[in-house]
Amino acid sequence: MEWEDFFIGRLMTKREAIQTWKEYLTKTQWKIDGILKKMEQMPAIKVSEDKVICSRCHCEDRDQYASLTYRQEKIFFCCSCLQMGRITSRDILYYLPNTKYLVTDQYHSFLSWKGELSLQQKIAAQEAFDSLGDSLHPHLIHAVTGAGKTEMLFPIIDKILRGGGKIAIASPRVDVCIELFPRICEAFKNTKVILLHGKSQTQYKPCDILITTTHQLLRFIQAFDLLIVDEVDAFPYVDDHRLHFAVNRAVKNKGKLLFLTATPDKKIDIAVKKGLIHRTILPARYHGHPLVEPIFIWLGEWETHLIIRKKKTKLFNTLKNFIELKGKKLIFMANIKLAIALAEWLMKEFAQIPLTYVYAADPERQKKVEKLRRGEYEVLISTTILERGVTFENCQVYILGAEDPLFSKSALVQMSGRVGRKADFPSGKVIFGHHGITSEMKKAYQEIRSMNLLAKKRGLLSGEE
Numbered sequence: 001m002e003w004e005d006f007f008i009g010r011l012m013t014k015r016e017a018i019q020t021w022k023e024y025l026t027k028t029q030w031k032i033d034g035i036l037k038k039m040e041q042m043p044a045i046k047v048s049e050d051k052v053i054c055s056r057c058h059c060e061d062r063d064q065y066a067s068l069t070y071r072q073e074k075i076f077f078c079c080s081c082l083q084m085g086r087i088t089s090r091d092i093l094y095y096l097p098n099t100k101y102l103v104t105d106q107y108h109s110f111l112s113w114k115g116e117l118s119l120q121q122k123i124a125a126q127e128a129f130d131s132l133g134d135s136l137h138p139h140l141i142h143a144v145t146g147a148g149k150t151e152m153l154f155p156i157i158d159k160i161l162r163g164g165g166k167i168a169i170a171s172p173r174v175d176v177c178i179e180l181f182p183r184i185c186e187a188f189k190n191t192k193v194i195l196l197h198g199k200s201q202t203q204y205k206p207c208d209i210l211i212t213t214t215h216q217l218l219r220f221i222q223a224f225d226l227l228i229v230d231e232v233d234a235f236p237y238v239d240d241h242r243l244h245f246a247v248n249r250a251v252k253n254k255g256k257l258l259f260l261t262a263t264p265d266k267k268i269d270i271a272v273k274k275g276l277i278h279r280t281i282l283p284a285r286y287h288g289h290p291l292v293e294p295i296f297i298w299l300g301e302w303e304t305h306l307i308i309r310k311k312k313t314k315l316f317n318t319l320k321n322f323i324e325l326k327g328k329k330l331i332f333m334a335n336i337k338l339a340i341a342l343a344e345w346l347m348k349e350f351a352q353i354p355l356t357y358v359y360a361a362d363p364e365r366q367k368k369v370e371k372l373r374r375g376e377y378e379v380l381i382s383t384t385i386l387e388r389g390v391t392f393e394n395c396q397v398y399i400l401g402a403e404d405p406l407f408s409k410s411a412l413v414q415m416s417g418r419v420g421r422k423a424d425f426p427s428g429k430v431i432f433g434h435h436g437i438t439s440e441m442k443k444a445y446q447e448i449r450s451m452n453l454l455a456k457k458r459g460l461l462s463g464e465e
């Protein structure tokens, strides 16, 4: 390996560069001073009369900077990206852009996955494939929950690998990265795949495919021939301009940005309409059954009924019927206190049914989810945290208080999308229990419905009875 392989595409402080050299290159003829001289440089924090900008995270908010005066010099620290290591206005950032050109199909396929893509996956892969040459427009793959978007990426990733290119798959969510890592390793057995996120001890090493949180992309510059951003509408990516900046900088000038989502937000929709982003839609699930459409049930003053445990109500009746359905039952609620109150009530009324609740900061969260998966629990009452990335076989969903302002269209579509994911259990129930229909609820319904209609129109609903 050449020394460049350890530095290419990375944006690093002197400390980080020395660290990398110490770890991998002390026994080679390459000396750190010579390496630093060959790398490009920029001031870590650019300070002018009226502006302070961090070169790593591009933060321009003056409140995010701390300063101190040392020997009559004012030194700035960026607090916005402090967790990635301290940088000050006295530091220099070093980088080595990836200027390698892709060669056309130099090697044999790297793909060890032996499965077959569905018709719509093939079509979508081809469209994304055809877009690779257009580095000016990102390509968006809008795939419904359960469409099999990961597999669809395989031929595209393989194409870039065959050209000798580098790939990153980034997601705003650590759990998505962790879930993706073994699947990518399995599909590309003879390539180097690295998983990088703030919670892991793994250091960056030269690799072919990097799986990372979008946050870690702040450490890269013109690094990747293909950068795939999964869950592009998820927090924190969606509202954090630093992460948008990081994504755009991490991809090579001639590289390709590919966005994936099951629930594009308004901003993405507008960008698509303006032609800034090109889009491919996968409206059907891989098993060919339609998405389960939600049923709206008006519950009246359900919060009061819940608190006073009133049984002769629509709330109690619908919950009773729901709990008696087959399979695993997920009840989503926005408010944690009400979720606990409901759990306690239902435990009393249905003592024979194993039931629990889970919330974002619950230290037992993973354990409880695993227990539900194994069938030790039958009912799980949850705040929105399980909305993405969690797949259970044979499950039913009841969104209680679907009118809550915390439940956006995208959250509602994601929660509904837990039902019918597996080919063995392609249907089920999705209930929006509410006290007034919000526009987000309407939009969620319309989106699910329009995807089903599109899938039908394209002849993709082979599994429909």
Ligand SMILES: [Zn+2]
Binding pocket: 054, 055, 056, 057, 058, 059, 078, 079, 080, 081, 082
């Ligand atoms: Zn910064």
